[in-house]
Amino acid sequence: MPALEIQAFSDQHLEGAARLLEERHARHRAEEPLLREDADFRAEVETLLAREGASGAAALREGRVVGYLLGTRRDDSVWGANVWVEAAGHAVEDAEDARDLYAAAAEVWVDQGRTRHYVLVPASDGALVDAWFRVGFGGQHAHGIREVPARTEVAVPDGFEIRHPEESAIEALMDLDLALPRHQANAPVFSPRPLPSREDSRQEWLDTLAGGDEEVLIGYLNDKPVACWAVTPIERSGEHTGLARPARAAFLGFAVTLPEARGSGIGVALTDACFAWAAEHDYPTMVTDWRETNLLASRFWPRRGFRRMFLRLYRSIP
DSSP states (O other), X not given: XXXXXXXXXXXXXXXXXXXHHHHHHHHHHHHOTTSOXXXXXXXXXXXXXXXXXXXXXXEEETTEEEEEEEEBOOXXXXXXXXXXXXXXXXXXXXXXXXXXXXXXXXXXXXXXXXXXXXXXXXXXXXXXXXXXXXXTOEEEEEEEEEXXXXXXXXXXXTTEEEXXXXXXXXXXXXXXXXXXXXXXXXXXXXXXXXXXXXXXXXXXXXXXXHOSSOEEEEEEETTEXXXXXXXXXXXXXXXXXXXXXXXXXXXXXXXXEOGGGTTSSHHHHHHHHHHHHHHHTTOOEEEEEEXXXXXXXXXXXXXXXXXXXXXXXXXXXX
């Protein structure tokens, strides 16, 4: 095989990168046909390259682009000194070449003090996932996808009710809102993100109650809110963008059950109610996401029929 040449990524590599991304996406869609069909692959890569601080590498054999890797940055106050390889940020002909690309790009990133590295990888590409694992990455997060059932019966467990939220219950609703980040702060997730304040939660609930494009459902037990599910058009999601945003999809963006109600079936009922809402609004597809290190979520959502479409892998450099 001809020797691999690594160059800093630039405009001259865009055409080759777009071709590789299109080929990767075609392979991905063959495994997961609910992914978006229409995409401007060159524009996907150009958009990333245009972001402030974007950098990466291209791999060539005999002058032909056979791989690329492009990293961008998100808010340091949320993600630390980070680099993100988004869904359109890399593609290779040979999965092994991803390791060489990362070696070249990561040297620059770490020299800049950017030591928290995130990469979105098609979940169906086992060879590519393995290549990233062999440069120190591990599974952190998953994007899940499934068809919306044409008809869903919602079986609410005995003693429970499902209602829409009301401002009169906002203090109890705030407890629900804060339960998820508290759970994520514990083992084995250990999320470092600071917990929101009750005042932040109150304002978020007031904004939610004033809005109209999000379906929020509350599970009640003995008149106490014990679970909350929220579904909305996927266009409201800041995480599911570009190739990770299927066309005409509903987004199940929030779900939490208090410990005393777990295992009762209320979460299944709320999920089914979200399916029913999506079907009523003519969404053929539903997307959600979860931390793979959240033991409850990483088991619950696949059991509800969600298939992993993208994996977020993570590496922190000491």
